[in-house]
Amino acid sequence: MNSAAVPLTAGHPAPGPYDPATARLLAGWYAIGRPATLVDHLRHYGPAPFGSAFSGSACSPLVEAVAEAGLTGRGGAGFPTARKLRAVTAQRGRRVLVVNAMESEPASRKDQFLIAVAPHLVLDGAALTAAAVGADTIHVCLPRDRVAQYRQLSAAVDDRQRARLDPVRLRLHALPDAYVSSESTSLVRWLNGGPALPGGSPPHSHERGVLRRPTLVHNAETLAHLAMIARYGPAWFRQAGTPDEPGTLLVTVSGAVRTPAVLEVPLSTPLAMILDRAGGATQPLQAVLLGGFGGSWLPVEHLHTSLTRRDLAPLGASPGAGVLVALPSASCGLLETARVLTYLAAHSARQCGPCRLGLPAVADDFTALATGRADAALLSRLRHRASLLPDRGGCRHPDGAARLAASALHTFADDVDRHLTHGTCKAAHQPPRLPVPSATAPETWL
Template structure:
């Protein structure tokens, strides 16, 4: 690891550092520093490890919050029934632009994550450990170096996945490990059942990187010491990614149930016009609700929010909430794989409506169409992407309703879009309409209905339209058959 540059997210903590212990003195804990910081990991057999996870109600930290013990028992039941050893998978493919906690863990304390995976692999008799990381992320360098330093209970390998939002979805990750396209499976299949849903059809226990690190901490501390912080229902600490406009995000460790206000204060932030909790599959909170919001799953649900993967973004008062939301909506629509109706039609239609709203070109009917499209997107998708996106966008329309009204009744709120909501560097393709050539023929909307919507006078409603990979065929048809040669397909990145 010497002389190898790594992108190392900065960390802070409220209270006692657990997951972040040792990072006040070192940028990264190699195996020697890790063993000096944490006591030896006590061995646990199968029943002891399951009992520990159940006693602490340990849940997944990747967003869904599924109980770890229930998932492990289902995996082991399949393994016992089929006589097949399970596979342990660490999900470190963090495609959420507003989240950096898993990047931090894999870059700075990789052995804590591997401790949890190795503990389970040993107790459950696993055949293999697989660590999924984002391509070009710190984990691509840090994890193989950590694996080479330590003894392992079974073979282990790192798999690099493309930097896409849906790459961290469990089904997409397993497909990538199996050498298939990294996209959610068209038909949902449980990894614990093996067959089509597992690594090489084996029963597979997959959890987020933070979940494995929490398991390692719990095994060292024991249930009583582990539960000495946090809430009774959700003991321990959580990792939060707090995004700061104009600079890098901070990863903050805090006891579960900590109020959001002190976390923002520690990062030098104000609630502004609103606070997004849970990232782009999360929900917006009004400033006065955000300050006292308890950072726990049950506490946020009571406020209509969700903890998700713990990504937090504040929206300053000097930017346009509608324009900011429209930019993210367009990106989320292109990040889908277009395999099911909610993504293929609902998200793209909602993104187009929000783009029109941001420019003051939308009436009440367009807004109602957007709400309808998002309502449809909340059920029946192949994965959680349409549901999470709909939650994010619908909460924005609710929390920023005054700004929405200003855009419906006139030119808008008068504030420019500063681009404070984090998004990756623009890449991929986009359609561009040349207004000097466009005659309002409308053929483009017939050939590419998922991309182009027409306004009341028959012209496309947007001059620049992001194009997802699955939409490129329709985009090329629109370009090739436009009678006025008014549509171009441009590639970026």
Template sequence: MNSSAAAPFTPHHLAPGPDDPAAARLLAGWYATGRPATLTDHLSRYGPPLFAPLTGSRTSLPLVEAVAAAGLTGRGGAGFPTARKLGAVAARRGRCVVVVNAMESEPASRKDRFLIAVAPHLVLDGAVLAAVAVGADTVHVCLPRDRAGQYQQLSAAVDERRRTRPDPVRLRLHALPHSYVSSESTSLVRWLNGGPARPQGSPPRTHERGVGRRPTLVNNAETLAHLALIARHGADWFRQAGTPDEPGTTLVTVSGGIAAPGVLEVPLGTPLTTVLDRAGGPPEPLRAVLLGGFVGTWLPTAHLHTPLTRRDLAPLGAAPGAGVLIALPRSACGLAETARILAYLAAHSARQCGPCRLGLPAVAEDFTALAAGRADPALLSRLRRRTALLPDRGACRHPDGAARLAASALHAFADDVDQHLNHGPCRAAHRPPHIPVPSATPPETWR
């Protein structure tokens, strides 16, 4: 593992430049003080929400309308319009439930845990506002069981709120078993209902019947923090950053062959190369960048001037995903790195349906053989056929993401594929890995 990949994740310590005045929003308090915000800090910095719902009201339509006008989309990966999720839950009969997804099971991402560490009350404010907006009386905050420090930090913030200014809804923290698929929204609902933390593929949808068979809103931690700022500053303010089609800022975790790995806040529409430069730039020339995390897309360096928006990345078969950029130096083997990631994804599937139990392990094994230069003449055609069969067949999107990663690697590293197939593995395949990948050992328990 190289030193860049192993470096600790920290915020970028340079204040936003004059050409980028809107770059610090979620992290504004950290840039100003360099320390986590207490509740007193939070209230003195932001004040009360402009769209605070009246206590006891069934919903807060002004807040939902403000979020719709702002154009906020989910920052957890799917990019679904947040106001539509709020409206769908609020339209259901009966008391609703809100779930904060702070699992962040993507191994290359640090954005949510950093946000919760430095601005916990911004996340909790957004959750409470969303809860009252849709008519919920309880907020469940889901955190990974193996991050005790994060749980303690947020628990302290919740206790601080209870002592100082009790919220109009209940805040409950939960520590869930940690695997790649346990952060999927139906996994959270299934676990909160007493089942395993595995995706539930069959209907009904969570907004129809989720926790306790009640309409349930599931939102990512960063998404709710943005909502809390919209409630204070309004839609026009939110749209001052980003693009007309995709407004606002987003948190991005930058790692790999980069001088200063860390969590950055950038306006949507920022070119990928600019994001890398803000993280210190690459110490050596790059071979490619993995965008979106372990179920993301490999992009050759020719595409690094592409703006960070779903619209601009779609023609490349890519998306911002969970806000992850992993820079791969030219001295690394993209096939070997991909093989290790695919082995991890195969081990961390839910193992509930054919694509995860059979298809994904087969693709991972083929890719391992390709990376090691043990390829037989039929391997490439078999690998492409198996990869094409994975999408849209599983109970969740886990195999779809693995297929996207594998297909993009075959395209981005086409020259290496030819080398490995016909002449054996390249020299870089024998070097230490550049991308940290957790153990491929399957989770011991789902409860």
């Protein structure tokens, strides 16, 4: 990561007592100010309430509670969690649960931080989910380059095994660290002995996944929320957020803010308030990147918008992976976008035309625009090429790149005109703001 990388911090602990409306998954962190051991976890939350989970069918009390709570996936897609639980329990045979802790989004640190400070909350959620859907094995997938994270979670699993907390087997896996390796079918494909690349459908993973068994894949944060719902109930969960989009969300805030941090905020929190919780802007802002590298740029005038899918949808945006990057006016949004698109092109699965041909072409055109090397036909060519990416790939990777490119052309329209007329701008010489890793293609997917 470069100098713009987000530190693993939750900012300053909240003063006063624990407020369940604003701190839930991070309540233990705020209470003790350090990563929770198993003893800390049991003292704060007590043991996981497995009595509400055992069933292995769609009518499990826990599945019903999750449905009533309105929990949606926190990995980016926002799919209703109960629908995924019911889909896998509708299949015959012993099921498998996969915990997606890959977090390959470079601008996100939420899952890493959650596992660092509250590993047993994630593992509680995994064990409860496995019991609810009738899974006898839990596979926890982490990127292999985060050695310290793997060791920490392995130690937490060992502590739970010695305490005989979990009725199912937990297995940790270290996967190749690449952008598309965190896609759910990539995890299933790798666990079946293949490359960590997206697989085609059908059959879907919930029908035939790991070892050809019905497989449920859930993000780490989603499982931690599920563990809280199992303890405190759906009515408690709905005390935060909105009736349509309840609960809290972990958000990684970075860029031109005083305290880059992972924050837990209720859904419906205005974007400006989230930036204020990260210490506020250090410079005048022109835009924010919302959702991550496959997300959208929003002009600064939209910072009053609430963090909900409903409010962001008219702007062509969504909470996505819970990423918020503040871009100062002194930076070049076109150059920042070009760097991201070059990275996404290098880290594509290269299994279909949009990834092999479309993404590199769009990245090259955008780089030419950002660096003042545009020809007369570039803008129309770039718009046309970007419009061909969505809904044509073997996975959703090209869709995210197209969304980012389109939002940049709209948000930075004045800069586009200046770059086309006068070449590169002075802002292009500013230090980069987005944490873009090397654009070198991964050495291996195995």
